Structure formats: structure tokens, C-alpha cells
Amino acid sequence: MTSTVDDPTGTAGPGGVASPGLAAHQVTVRYGRHRVLDRVDLHVAPGETVGLRGPSGSGKSTLARVLALLHAPDGGRVTLDGRPVGGVRYRVPAAVRTRVAILFQSPRAASDPRLSLADLIAAPLRAVGTPTAQATARTAELADLVGLTPDLLTRRPHAVSDGQLQRACLARALAHRPDHLLCDEATAMLDASTQAHVAAVVTDYQRRHSAGVLLITHDPALLARWATRVVDLPGPPAALDHRAK
């Protein structure tokens, strides 16, 4: 069974010219015997917002983690501007991996409880050896961008609300001015006003930087309002791997 969900235009075409963007090509992922993604294609061009929907368990978060270069697929590959990206996490050169950022649903699960919000935002800058003064200035700029006041920056995650922590996670995601931002149910846990604010910051960033956005959500209203186009992941291919026994 092939689950091609999108037309991947991120490969070099007949003329050898690669279209810009972030793409998954024939991506397959298994957890043990459970095949979650089966040869899936997806392409996010600069400036567009691709909505990704599908039933619970269809592999949306898994695909986002593959595209964020956090999870190595068992088959297929990820390309950036048509060039294959080998490896995941710190095996990918900083200049490449910082072009993609991801914002998760639960800011608490995605935050080190020992860090102040300022250190949390600055973590990706520190990870690539950004000089302290530069990292401090950029952190202040990012905090301002997401609407975090200076008094909140000295607090740790337990001392701020979910909405404030998600704003810090958004600031952290934007630290390196990524070309692609993957939002995995990123506003699902937020109240309406924080949800609107986070969406406004992302869309403004997207407009100014021509960033591609992947929007994973179960919310049809959010997809209708924000997505340029919507891609459907089929349900989990449950029985597939029993045949291989």
C-alpha cells in the first residue's frame, strides 16, 4: 500500500532545478512492527501554510518530527530546497538544522523545568556558540516579539502559565529565524486570546520572512482561516505488518 498524500515538488525536476522548500519523499516510519507512515510525500514551499490533518494515530506528529530532523525515517528522505538532509539532530550541520523549527502542543513537555524562560529562549543560540551579549540581545528581542515582559523572563516554567510558556517556546523556535516552522497542535491547549496571539506572531513572522508553515490541527476553523492548502494523512495502516510475520 502506498500512502502518497502530497505532490512533492521539492525534488529536482527534469531541468535539474529544485523547487525551494521543505519536503518529505516517500517517508516510511515504523515503531517496532507498527508501520505508522508508509511512503508519504509532503512539500511545504516558502511562504505557504500547509494544513496537515488525519485521524488520531495517523502519524501527523511523527511526520512533523521527521521533517524537523528529530526522527530518522526507516525509508525515504527529507530535502531542503531539493537537497537531501542526512542524519538527525546534532548530526545535521547547524546551518541546515536551524532552518527548521518545531512548536509542540505541550510547552511543559518541551521545556527543561530547571531553566529560566530567558535561558529556555536562548538555548538554541547557546547551542551554536552565539556570544553571550548577542544571545542576550536576541533573547530580549524575541521576548518582545512574543509579548513576554522582562519580569517573566527570570521565572522558571512552574511559575508561569501554559500560555506564557508556549510564548517562550515560540520565541525559542524563532531564535534562528527558521525558513520553516512546524506547528504541531501548537495552540490546542491555549485559551482563545493566547491562541490568537500565537497565531498572529507566527503569521506576521511568516509574512516578513516568507517562511513555510506546517499546521497540524484537528480544528477545522483554524485550517480554514490559516492554511493555504490542506493535506490529508490516511488512517493508520494497522494490519500491514501482521502480514510480514
Ligand SMILES: Nc1ncnc2c1ncn2[C@@H]1O[C@H](COP(=O)(O)OP(=O)(O)OP(=O)(O)O)[C@@H](O)[C@H]1O
Ligand atoms: N516513540 C514511539 N514509540 C512507539 N510508538 C509510537 C511512538 N510515537 C508514536 N507512536 C505511535 O505511532 C502512531 C502515530 O502517532 P502520532 O503521534 O504520530 O500520530 P498523530 O496523527 O499525531 O496522532 P494525534 O492526532 O492523536 O496526536 C500512534 O499509534 C502512536 O501510539
